[in-house]
Amino acid sequence: xxxxxxxxxxxxxxxxxxxxxxxxxxxxxxxxxxxxxxxxxxxxxxxxxxxxxxxxxxxxxxxxxxxxxxxxxxxxxxxxxxxxxxxxxxxxxxxxxxxxxxxxxxxxxxxxxxxxxxxxxxxxxxxxxxxxxxxxxxxxxxxxxxxxxxxxxxxxxxxxxxxxxxxxxxxxxxxxxxxxxxxxxxxxxxxxxxxxxxxxxxxxxxxxxxxxxxxxxxxxxxxxxxxxxxxxxxxxxxxxxxxxxxxxxxxxxxxxxxxxxxxxxxxxxxxxxxxxxxxxxxxxxxxxxxxxxxxxxxx
Amino acid sequence: xxxxxxxxxxxxxxxxxxxxxxxxxxxxxxxxxxxxxxxxxxxxxxxxxxxxxxxxxxxxxxxxxxxxxxxxxxxxxxxxxxxxxxxxxxxxxxxxxxxxxxxxxxxxxxxxxxxxxxxxxxxxxxxxxxxxxxxxxxxxxxxxxxxxxxxxxxxxxxxxxxxxxxxxxxxxxxxxxxxxxxxxxxxxxxxxxxxxxxxxxxxxxxxxxxxxxxxxxxxxxxxxxxxxxxxxxxxxxxxxxxxxxxxxxxxxxxxxxxxxxxxxxxxxxxxxxxxxxxxxxxxxxxxxxxxxxxxxxxx
Numbered sequence: 001x002x003x004x005x006x007x008x009x010x011x012x013x014x015x016x017x018x019x020x021x022x023x024x025x026x027x028x029x030x031x032x033x034x035x036x037x038x039x040x041x042x043x044x045x046x047x048x049x050x051x052x053x054x055x056x057x058x059x060x061x062x063x064x065x066x067x068x069x070x071x072x073x074x075x076x077x078x079x080x081x082x083x084x085x086x087x088x089x090x091x092x093x094x095x096x097x098x099x100x101x102x103x104x105x106x107x108x109x110x111x112x113x114x115x116x117x118x119x120x121x122x123x124x125x126x127x128x129x130x131x132x133x134x135x136x137x138x139x140x141x142x143x144x145x146x147x148x149x150x151x152x153x154x155x156x157x158x159x160x161x162x163x164x165x166x167x168x169x170x171x172x173x174x175x176x177x178x179x180x181x182x183x184x185x186x187x188x189x190x191x192x193x194x195x196x197x198x199x200x201x202x203x204x205x206x207x208x209x210x211x212x213x214x215x216x217x218x219x220x221x222x223x224x225x226x227x228x229x230x231x232x233x234x235x236x237x238x239x240x241x242x243x244x245x246x247x248x249x250x251x252x253x254x255x256x257x258x259x260x261x262x263x264x265x266x267x268x269x270x271x272x273x274x275x276x277x278x279x280x281x282x283x284x285x286x287x288x289x290x291x292x293x294x295x296x297x298x299x
Numbered sequence: 300x301x302x303x304x305x306x307x308x309x310x311x312x313x314x315x316x317x318x319x320x321x322x323x324x325x326x327x328x329x330x331x332x333x334x335x336x337x338x339x340x341x342x343x344x345x346x347x348x349x350x351x352x353x354x355x356x357x358x359x360x361x362x363x364x365x366x367x368x369x370x371x372x373x374x375x376x377x378x379x380x381x382x383x384x385x386x387x388x389x390x391x392x393x394x395x396x397x398x399x400x401x402x403x404x405x406x407x408x409x410x411x412x413x414x415x416x417x418x419x420x421x422x423x424x425x426x427x428x429x430x431x432x433x434x435x436x437x438x439x440x441x442x443x444x445x446x447x448x449x450x451x452x453x454x455x456x457x458x459x460x461x462x463x464x465x466x467x468x469x470x471x472x473x474x475x476x477x478x479x480x481x482x483x484x485x486x487x488x489x490x491x492x493x494x495x496x497x498x499x500x501x502x503x504x505x506x507x508x509x510x511x512x513x514x515x516x517x518x519x520x521x522x523x524x525x526x527x528x529x530x531x532x533x534x535x536x537x538x539x540x541x542x543x544x545x546x547x548x549x550x551x552x553x554x555x556x557x558x559x560x561x562x563x564x565x566x567x568x569x570x571x572x573x574x575x576x577x578x579x580x581x582x583x584x585x586x587x588x589x590x591x592x593x594x595x596x597x598x
Contacts, residue, residue: 030454033458033461033462033465033475033478034453034454034458034461034462036461036465037453037457037458037461038453041453088415088416088419091392091415093390093410093411093412093415094412094415111392112392113392113393113464114461114464116387116390116392116393116415117387117457117460117461117464119419120387120418120419120422120457121452121453121457123419123422123423124422124448124451124452124453124457125448125452125453127426127444127447127448128444128445128448128449128452130444131430131441131442131444131445131448132445138437138438138441138442139437139438139441141441141444142430142437142438142440142441142444143430143437145426145427145429145430145440145441145444146427146430146431148426149423149424149426149427149430150427152423153420153423153424153427154333154336154337154340154420154423154424155329155333158336158416158419158420158423159332159333159336161416162332162333162335162336162413162416163332163333165412165413165416166332166335176332179332
């Protein structure tokens with residue numbers, strides 16, 4: 001492994017510890033009556049994972065000269081939204097999954113009603129955490145809520161999920177597939193870098209925000225291409241989640257249009273484009289390494 | 300009927316039309332792929348109802364000298380949250396209801412997955428609408444999101460739902476019952492008046508906000524007492540929803556502690572206290588009449 005990749009992994013591990021510490025502060029039940037709700041939230045929120053979205057928030061902020069105290073609440077809010085989406089996605093009326101990150105899914109552990117409400121609570125809390133970020137001004141907090149709610153909502157992640165559901169058992173065009181993923185998984189990756197830039201003091205129309213967004217769009221798409229490859233070729237042990245679900249649900253994936261080798265080449269091209277988008281910015285080595293890391297991941 | 304009550308009903312009907320017009324602007328699908336999501340949202344959002352929460356937002360704002368253009372986006376956001384909670388509450392894993400306001404519940408009409416996502420989308424959109432309110436300053440928008448997310452979340456409505464679920468088949472103390480309702484239904488009524496005061500330029504620590512909150516807490520509790528009475532004594536035709544659910548789910552209600560007559564007297568006392576809280580404020584006649592209207596409602 002390249003030395004820079006080893007360094008990146010160390011950086012990400014240390015970062016994940018900081019994020020988990022920050023997240024844990026939000027999962028303390030105020031009293032016994034609410035214990036099961038907070039337990040259900042904590043179970044999924046602190047179930048590990050690479051914390052890529054919060055890493056993007058904090059790293060973009062750092063790269064642009066901002067302070068992690070300003071970006072961390074936004075990073076936590078985004079991870080809460082990501083986590084709620086996993087809890088609801090796993091429910092019997094959606095993907096009906098029993099296993100997530102090697103553990104029983106939230107509803108398997110806490111029951112359907114508590115899992116539904118834990119998801120609702122995490123989504124709601126994300127907006128509380130973003131709007132009450134004490135280390136940014138109020139306009140920045142409002143803008144963060146706006147960006148997050150757009151990315152998580154009907155023209156973002158939820159819209160992508162609707163297209164995904166509607167697309168089962170029928171073949172989507174390659175254009176529809178791109179749009180679906182740009183919304184379903186891409187929107188949260190895009191908003192991660194937007195939140196980072198915002199926390200560092202850059203607005204929607206800044207060059208910095210635009211470059212970061214171009215990077216995020218490419219790695220987001222690459223992330224999904226790799227996901228499709230892993231779902232078809234990976235093992236349940238290695239991934240810590242059910243595999244083969246795409247074929248089972250007759251979903252259109254990038255492997256409906258590319259061979260495994262072709263998909264890998266496409267992912268490599270997207271990674272090169274991501275790196276190119278970010279290369280004019282100073283101090284962009286970590287994001288460059290992250291793009292390579294996401295391309296090469298095997299779980 | 301008293302003349303002032305007739306006037307209030309006219310005022311509320313005209314207000315409901317304005318709210319529905321405002322809400323309808325948020326349910327236009329940007330394209331065909333997302334049509335079913337927006338249809339599912341619209342189905343529940345525009346299913347009628349008295350629009351009491353948005354009325355409270357806009358009326359408190361008006362009473363305190365504010366403009367409806369500032370309060371209406373907050374009113375819409377709150378109604379979206381109320382509506383999402385109804386959609387998720389009706390799901391099979393929660394109350395499993397088939398009927399809501401005389402029509403099939405959302406999941407009966409659109410299927411479980413679409414209903415789940417329509418609820419998620421409305422909750423998410425509420426924060427988009429509040430944070431992007433163009434007629435208040437950004438600090439006010441951020442504060443509205445903060446208040447809304449607190450009221451809708453784990454120490455508010457969702458926490459109340461958790462207590463409600465945990466309380467099935469066992470008897471809650473009268474104190475627990477009060478706490479449950481203060482969270483489950485009270486929190487959204489309380490935040491309604493807070494949002495109204497906020498839109499009129501009053502902050503959390505103002506006397507105006509405090510008086511309005513005292514009023515809201517009393518009418519919120521009264522609302523629940525009346526709900527319990529109607530669930531036990533009303534008809535499905537009149538209410539437009541299933542009745543007798545409390546007994547079926549062995550829920551503790553105010554009728555576990557009061558006779559129907561005793562509960563009516565308690566509701567009347569709460570109404571008097573609500574009116575008293577608001578009486579020092581000028582131009583409070585509409586809120587006074589509203590408290591009486593909510594006490595006397597039969598559906």
